[in-house]
Amino acid sequence: MTSRTATGxxxxxxxxxxxMIGLAFLVLxxxxxxxxxxxxxxxxxxxxxxxxxxxxxxxxxxxxxTALVLLLGVPLAWLLARPGGRFRSLLRxxxxxxxxxxxxxxxxxxxxxxxxxxxxxxxxxxLTGFAFPFTPYAVVLAQAxxxxxxxxxxxEGALRAADRRYEDAAQTLGARPVTVFWRVTVPLIGPGxxxxxxxxxxxxxxxxxxxxxxxxxxxxxxxxxxxxxxLALQTDPDAALLLSVLLLAVSVAVLAVLRDRWVRxx
Amino acid sequence: xxxxxxxxxxxxxxxxxxxxMINSRLQKMIMIIAGVLLAIAATxxxxxQPASGRPTAGTSASAVTGKITVLAAxxxxxxxxxxxxxxxxxxxxxxxxFSFGSSATLATEVNQGAPADVLATADERTMKLVTxxxxxxxxxxxxxxxxxxxxxxxxxxxxxxxLADFADPKYKTALCAKEVxxxxxxxxxFADAKITPKPVSYETDxxxxxxxxxxxxxxxxxxxKTDVAAAGDKVHGIDFPEASSVVNQYPLVALxxxxxxxxxxxxxxxxxxxxxxxxxxxxxxxxx
Numbered sequence: 001m002t003s004r005t006a007t008g009x010x011x012x013x014x015x016x017x018x019x020m021i022g023l024a025f026l027v028l029x030x031x032x033x034x035x036x037x038x039x040x041x042x043x044x045x046x047x048x049x050x051x052x053x054x055x056x057x058x059x060x061x062x063x064x065x066t067a068l069v070l071l072l073g074v075p076l077a078w079l080l081a082r083p084g085g086r087f088r089s090l091l092r093x094x095x096x097x098x099x100x101x102x103x104x105x106x107x108x109x110x111x112x113x114x115x116x117x118x119x120x121x122x123x124x125x126x127l128t129g130f131a132f133p134f135t136p137y138a139v140v141l142a143q144a145x146x147x148x149x150x151x152x153x154x155x156e157g158a159l160r161a162a163d164r165r166y167e168d169a170a171q172t173l174g175a176r177p178v179t180v181f182w183r184v185t186v187p188l189i190g191p192g193x194x195x196x197x198x199x200x201x202x203x204x205x206x207x208x209x210x211x212x213x214x215x216x217x218x219x220x221x222x223x224x225x226x227x228x229x230x231l232a233l234q235t236d237p238d239a240a241l242l243l244s245v246l247l248l249a250v251s252v253a254v255l256a257v258l259r260d261r262w263v264r265x266x
Numbered sequence: 267x268x269x270x271x272x273x274x275x276x277x278x279x280x281x282x283x284x285x286x287m288i289n290s291r292l293q294k295m296i297m298i299i300a301g302v303l304l305a306i307a308a309t310x311x312x313x314x315q316p317a318s319g320r321p322t323a324g325t326s327a328s329a330v331t332g333k334i335t336v337l338a339a340x341x342x343x344x345x346x347x348x349x350x351x352x353x354x355x356x357x358x359x360x361x362x363x364f365s366f367g368s369s370a371t372l373a374t375e376v377n378q379g380a381p382a383d384v385l386a387t388a389d390e391r392t393m394k395l396v397t398x399x400x401x402x403x404x405x406x407x408x409x410x411x412x413x414x415x416x417x418x419x420x421x422x423x424x425x426x427x428x429l430a431d432f433a434d435p436k437y438k439t440a441l442c443a444k445e446v447x448x449x450x451x452x453x454x455x456f457a458d459a460k461i462t463p464k465p466v467s468y469e470t471d472x473x474x475x476x477x478x479x480x481x482x483x484x485x486x487x488x489x490x491k492t493d494v495a496a497a498g499d500k501v502h503g504i505d506f507p508e509a510s511s512v513v514n515q516y517p518l519v520a521l522x523x524x525x526x527x528x529x530x531x532x533x534x535x536x537x538x539x540x541x542x543x544x545x546x547x548x549x550x551x552x553x554x
Binding site (some may be wrong): 108112115116117131133134203212213215216218222223228230231232234235 | 344368370389438440443445447466467468469470477481482483537
């Protein structure tokens with residue numbers, strides 16, 4: 001921290017070296033994937049219908065999960081960012097738990113509530129004959145569970161940085177709290193919401209542990225791309241490499257497009 | 267955990283670089299994620315620590331000492347842990363360290379040069395990956411067999427009676443995916459019985475299939491007999507006559523690059539001895 005005053009905007013070498021190593025640590029494995037992928041057999045491997053089914057399912061469920069996360073996460077972040085909440089540190093700890101919880105444990109936890117024998121799942125099953133596990137709904141729930149904290153923390157940060165005087169002014173002018181929230185607060189923190197949603201979408205797309213635990217694995221219904229990659233790895237590492245590159249390409253493309261269109265201030 | 271000190275660090279670095287609060291949040295999150303990743307990486311490496319202990323005593327089989335590293339199929343977790351303890355008692359001065367995992371993964375690890383003395387897999391297909399690569403010190407020996415069994419939740423709430431119920435969509439059933447050994451075995455059982463199963467899920471390994479039964483989320487799953495035995499009261503096993511058509515053979519071998527060849531040979535012999543066989547058969551494994 002002492003170098004803060006020494007050099008202007010140029011980062012000191014002492015920081016640039018570990019930063020470059022860090023960048024290489026993140027980027028080299030991805031380059032490795034692309035380099036080692038069996039491009040000559042790509043056509044025959046990708047023609048397998050399961051891969052496309054899995055990719056389609058992944059894109060659809062991750063998008064619905066993101067919508068769900070937005071619906072629940074923005075109000076939650078608002079609650080978390082409100083000044084003077086007594087239980088705020090506890091609330092934040094609870095919201096952060098899925099970030100550190102092994103996803104498999106998250107899947108088991110979902111079972112205890114929404115499974116066929118779960119606290120809510122059992123009466124639901126006895127009344128309607130419907131159970132969440134092994135359905136695409138379960139995939140969405142598993143993805144939303146792990147992705148929600150990413151959005152909440154991003155939006156909370158934006159809310160804290162936002163200038164509260166606009167809200168106060170709107171309130172003084174007679175707007176109801178709900179109107180203030182939708183017409184003032186949400187536009188004010190738009191970039192924060194967008195970047196949180198992108199993070200959540202990316203996390204949902206990569207979700208593996210909670211999905212395999214809570215939703216199972218059936219091609220076309222619950223087999224998402226990460227599950228397809230994992231299973232391919234057991235018998236056909238070449239196919240796994242290629243599927244990984246495909247998922248990587250799709251995610252990077254979508255993130256790049258989103259960034260250009262909506263997340264300008266990122 | 268994510269405490270205040272982490273938050274402060276994020277905020278300070280954010281201000282220092284001169285970005286907005288949003289970015290400091292993102293940075294904080296990235297720091298958290300990086301921390302978690304590092305922790306995972308550290309644990310992962312720990313599992314594969316080289317066997318540093320060299321045999322210090324003489325070379326006679328009766329005086330086996332030093333560290334013996336054994337890679338073994340996940341289905342051997344309970345029985346091999348017991349055998350390891352018994353072995354250490356029979357050979358004072360020796361330590362047996364295990365790494366349990368999917369047979370295919372273990373075979374890949376050996377071929378990539380993982381430092382290990384003994385390998386035991388759940389089928390001959392995965393062992394062949396190692397023998398073909400020339401990494402075994404001898405011909406692998408079959409030391410146990412395993413067959414499939416229908417696992418149902420305690421009390422059999424779905425009233426499953428036999429293999430034919432797997433073809434009825436009325437029953438929610440789970441199978442292992444055909445890519446993993448238990449799934450390959452299940453496929454063969456159904457093919458031999460001329461039954462087309464209609465499961466709700468193809469699980470990624472046998473323990474995942476078993477877990478769905480334990481949670482009462484499926485009415486039945488096809489798993490190994492030994493997994494039913496290891497699961498205790500939560501799971502009940504139903505034998506079916508068609509099971510005998512597919513018997514998994516478990517091979518084990520001392521590895522060519524073993525750091526402790528005497529220990530490796532002694533451990534292989536011990537697993538095949540009466541004392542080792544007794545533990546395996548108590549766990550539900552069949553005789554070789």
